[in-house]
Amino acid sequence: MKKRIFLGFLVPMVAVAFLAGFSTAALAAKIKIGGIMDTTGATSDVGKDYAIGMEEAWKYINEQGGINGKKVKYTWFDYGYRIPEAITKYKLLKRLRSIVIMGWGTGDTEALSPTVNKDKIPYVSASYSAHLTDPKKTRYNLFFSSDYSTNARAALTAWLDKKWPTKPDYGKRKPRFACAYMFASPYCSAPIKAIKDHAAMLGFEIGPDQDVSLFALDTKSQIMALKEFKPDVVWHGNTTMSVAATMRDAYALGLGADFIINNWGFDENLPRLAGEAADNLVVMGATPCAFFGQNYKNMDIVVRTAKKYNPGIPTSKRLIRTIQAWGDALITWEALKRADKAGDLSGPGIMTKGFETMRKFDIGLGASPITFTATDHRPTTGCLIQEWKNGKFVEVERVDLKKRWPAKWAKEWLGW
Amino acid sequence: MRKNLAVLVIAIIGVAMLFSCAGMTAKPTASNFKTPVITLESFMVPQYDGFWYYSKKVKPTKGRPGDRGAPLPMTFLFNIENPNPYPVLLEGFRFTVAIEGFDLVTVNNDDAYWIPAGKTDQVRATTMITARSALLSLLVTGGFKLKAMGMNPWQALEKWWTGVPELKVPVTLHEGAATFSAGGVTKVVSFQAKFP
Numbered sequence: 001m002k003k004r005i006f007l008g009f010l011v012p013m014v015a016v017a018f019l020a021g022f023s024t025a026a027l028a029a030k031i032k033i034g035g036i037m038d039t040t041g042a043t044s045d046v047g048k049d050y051a052i053g054m055e056e057a058w059k060y061i062n063e064q065g066g067i068n069g070k071k072v073k074y075t076w077f078d079y080g081y082r083i084p085e086a087i088t089k090y091k092l093l094k095r096l097r098s099i100v101i102m103g104w105g106t107g108d109t110e111a112l113s114p115t116v117n118k119d120k121i122p123y124v125s126a127s128y129s130a131h132l133t134d135p136k137k138t139r140y141n142l143f144f145s146s147d148y149s150t151n152a153r154a155a156l157t158a159w160l161d162k163k164w165p166t167k168p169d170y171g172k173r174k175p176r177f178a179c180a181y182m183f184a185s186p187y188c189s190a191p192i193k194a195i196k197d198h199a200a201m202l203g204f205e206i207g208p209d210q211d212v213s214l215f216a217l218d219t220k221s222q223i224m225a226l227k228e229f230k231p232d233v234v235w236h237g238n239t240t241m242s243v244a245a246t247m248r249d250a251y252a253l254g255l256g257a258d259f260i261i262n263n264w265g266f267d268e269n270l271p272r273l274a275g276e277a278a279d280n281l282v283v284m285g286a287t288p289c290a291f292f293g294q295n296y297k298n299m300d301i302v303v304r305t306a307k308k309y310n311p312g313i314p315t316s317k318r319l320i321r322t323i324q325a326w327g328d329a330l331i332t333w334e335a336l337k338r339a340d341k342a343g344d345l346s347g348p349g350i351m352t353k354g355f356e357t358m359r360k361f362d363i364g365l366g367a368s369p370i371t372f373t374a375t376d377h378r379p380t381t382g383c384l385i386q387e388w389k390n391g392k393f394v395e396v397e398r399v400d401l402k403k404r405w406p407a408k409w410a411k412e413w414l415g416w
Numbered sequence: 417m418r419k420n421l422a423v424l425v426i427a428i429i430g431v432a433m434l435f436s437c438a439g440m441t442a443k444p445t446a447s448n449f450k451t452p453v454i455t456l457e458s459f460m461v462p463q464y465d466g467f468w469y470y471s472k473k474v475k476p477t478k479g480r481p482g483d484r485g486a487p488l489p490m491t492f493l494f495n496i497e498n499p500n501p502y503p504v505l506l507e508g509f510r511f512t513v514a515i516e517g518f519d520l521v522t523v524n525n526d527d528a529y530w531i532p533a534g535k536t537d538q539v540r541a542t543t544m545i546t547a548r549s550a551l552l553s554l555l556v557t558g559g560f561k562l563k564a565m566g567m568n569p570w571q572a573l574e575k576w577w578t579g580v581p582e583l584k585v586p587v588t589l590h591e592g593a594a595t596f597s598a599g600g601v602t603k604v605v606s607f608q609a610k611f612p
Contacts, residue, residue, distance in 0.1 A: 039512075039522035040545050042552035048512065048522045055510075055524070075526055080549040215555040217563060241557055273560060312606030313591045 034093030041081025053322030057329035120347035134415030149194035151286030181237030244273035290366030297364030444599035456609035485547025
């Protein structure tokens with residue numbers, strides 16, 4: 001009898017403990033995601049905001065239940081914009097069984113691309129080089145944004161649509177166009193072939209390129225060379241400081257050209273650095289998403305989360321880079337939810353049952369709808385172009401390249 | 417037989433009550449969760465290699481040439497005071513290190529530490545920058561600011577690499593954020609510090 005009583009208690013207790021143990025284990029199940037960020041190197045001024053924004057996004061995602069109830073363990077490292085360090089950190093994150101890695105720059109993303117594609121680990125980076133959009137070559141490289149070439153084509157199109165008709169010489173001659181960028185930089189030079197192709201197609205007269213270092217504080221010689229050509233519009237493909245230096249000199253020397261700028265040179269710091277040049281020149285740029293705090297869908301979530309997890313950073317210091325981080329995190333979240341629902345969180349599963357099932361997926365935040373297919377990883381078909389006007393950023397035009405040039409979009413422009 | 421059964425039931429309930437009471441005395445809620453306090457106890461350069469820089473044009477005795485700069489490791493020891501009558505979990509913390517107003521590294525630590533009830537624990541964070549990474553950061557982003565200060569990047573680097581280890585150049589921590597949780601309640605604490 002004693003034995004029966006003992007068993008009568010012991011068995012249910014053991015069963016409960018066993019179940020509790022299992023449920024604890026289930027609750028503890030975490031999906032590991034890695035991050036390789038730059039918070040010390042050449043791009044740390046924007047890299048820090050991106051890294052912090054990325055961490056905030058994953059915290060928010062966990063607040064929302066993570067990946068269908070599974071929490072995310074997001075682990076990131078600084079690599080100081082050094083490619084060998086990025087490779088080392090990638091190997092570490094792989095050893096830690098990260099199923100997706102959030103990356104950063106063009107140099108390291110392209111250096112890691114063969115390994116990432118061999119390992120079949122989705123690598124969602126902040127490098128938007130069009131070279132990474134052809135799945136035949138770089139299937140596991142992804143990002144949410146319009147690629148640099150799409151940015152460039154869209155910016156030039158918007159300028160021709162909205163600014164050229166306001167110029168005195170409109171209708172009298174061809175518009176003149178030139179490029180300023182650091183020739184040796186992979187990021188800066190990535191879209192040059194595309195924008196020149198676009199300029200030729202739109203009937204621009206194309207002037208000589210100007211080599212402007214990312215470190216430049218003085219660009220007078222380049223501006224003097226441009227003055228001989230008299231461009232109506234200049235594409236600047238650098239990052240914020242050297243873009244500001246060029247604008248300052250262009251304004252001081254009376255170049256008389258408008259500026260269209262790639263996304264990494266066009267942020268909340270540009271008007272601060274360029275000063276009166278920003279207020280007096282026409283300054284437009286590619287914005288694959290909204291600036292921090294701009295009135296777009298889901299921006300309230302981003303701002304609220306930033307205040308919650310980083311109360312020590314004033315929102316006035318936050319940048320569009322936070323929004324870019326959220327863009328990459330949100331598409332990854334969606335892909336993981338879809339792949340998990342299909343029961344396959346392997347690399348190929350995340351790709352085919354996650355990312356490549358997205359059709360015009362709307363993340364809000366001013367971004368264009370996002371589509372990935374098995375044959376085309378250009379996330380968007382166009383880009384929002386904004387300008388700095390009367391002390392704030394305002395929309396100029398949302399250019400959809402696929403709508404305007406469907407045949408070229410489909411047959412000619414993929415992967416460059 | 418029934419007596420034995422009753423004794424067993426009472427014993428189980430008694431133990432359960434003891435455990436639950438222990439928890440009840442200090443159950444964390446949003447209203448009673450007092451903000452933990454973070455202070456910087458000390459700062460040091462744990463290993464020092466001087467100030468040097470050589471470009472990839474210089475052939476090294478061994479190894480491959482490259483743009484290389486002296487490392488500057490930095491260790492920060494924080495006091496984490498938990499004023500609550502229950503333990504709190506430090507889930508991670510982050511801060512930015514600046515020298516003379518230039519942000520040089522954002523340190524992130526995702527390790528978890530339990531801070532006992534009513535106690536002060538210590539947590540150490542270590543990071544490292546190199547003269548090469550700091551140079552690039554200054555060149556790409558700090559040009560205007562340095563110019564306004566009447567310095568060039570090389571002057572700034574030498575001043576920092578020789579001055580920081582001897583505490584002649586102060587190190588500032590800002591934009592600090594630490595996430596604490598207890599019983600499902602989460603609190604983010606911001607902090608900043610300067611040393612010396």
